[in-house]
Amino acid sequence: MMKCPVCSKENDDFATTCIRCSSFLQNRIPNLDFFETAWKILESPQKTFRRIVVAEHKNYSFFLFALFGISLSFSAFWYFRLGNRFDTLLDLIPWAVLVGVCLGVATALVLTALYHGVAKLLGGNSSLRNSFAILAYSLVPIVGSLVLVLPIELLTFGMYLFTSNPHPYTIKPLSYVLLMGFDGAVAAWSILLVTIGTIVGHQLSLVRSIVTVSVTLALFGGVFFLAAGALQVGG
Known part of the structure; x- marks a missing residue:
């Protein structure tokens, strides 16, 4: 207080x-300046999350979720090997982007509701708008990977990134392991950021913040894979 x-x-x-x-x-x-806030969330997350919570307008939150949705879409196309359903990479990319934007909006609503609900159950002390902004700006590392790393992956593997015959690992094993490892590290970075954001924004302890993030990810992961699996079977 x-x-x-x-x-x-x-x-x-x-x-x-x-x-x-x-x-x-x-x-x-x-208001929040996008590039300044995105940089500072990586450089000094605690101070920046405090600024985000205090800010009257949580600028660019939906924009970040839309980009995250595109990243999630490409990840789903990779995981489910959906490249087999397209003739060329130029056919696949517009669909992945379109699905991604829609997925970003849906993710913003579902993930924020889950996260805010779990945080409140554990004694969180912040508004739904703040929960939304905390999640959005925690996605900055993943969004950065979408802009900087995904083009390298597409140039390196092309359509084979999304197919199983041949698997991209068999084409360039070292490049595949390094790029996938980088993607994993970026995802872990975002998880760390949302944990810090939970401590700052919801004023929860480290343990409760970790539980909040873990439960939210487990619930969201279950919903995502069930929905993706159902769509794949239906398709």
């Missing part, structure tokens, strides 16, 4: 004005 210097009223740590006398407690942050 934060004590007002004028009337000594206890206020929420993220309040900008006192609930009793309306005195300013800390600087207002009307």
Whole structure:
């Protein structure tokens, strides 16, 4: 809690004005600058998550989820080897992007609801909007990988990245292991960021934050793979 210097009223740590006398407690942050916030979330996540929570407008959150959806779509095309259903890579990419944008919107709604619900059950102290923004900006490493690493993967393996005959590992084993390992490290980085964001935004302990993130990922993973499997069978 934060004590007002004028009337000594206890206020929420993220309040900008006192609930009793309306005195300013800390600087207002009307909007978030995308590139500055994206860089600082990697450089100084605790301070940046605090700025995100205090900010009046959580700019670019849906944009980040849309890009995450595209990354998730390409991952699903890779995991389920859906390249066998397309003639060329130029046919596959537009579908992966289109599905990804839709998937990003759905993921934003489902993942935020799951995360916020679990956090609240464990004593979390933040709004749904803040939960949404915490998740969105935690995705910055994955979004960075989409922009920087996916093109390298496509140039290296082409259509074979999404097929099983031949498997991309048999074409260039070292490149495949390095690129997949990098993708795994980036995903772990995002998980670490959302854990830090949970500690800061929901004011939970480290253990409860880890449980919140773990349960959310388990529930979301189950929903995602059940839905993807059903669509694959139906297709």
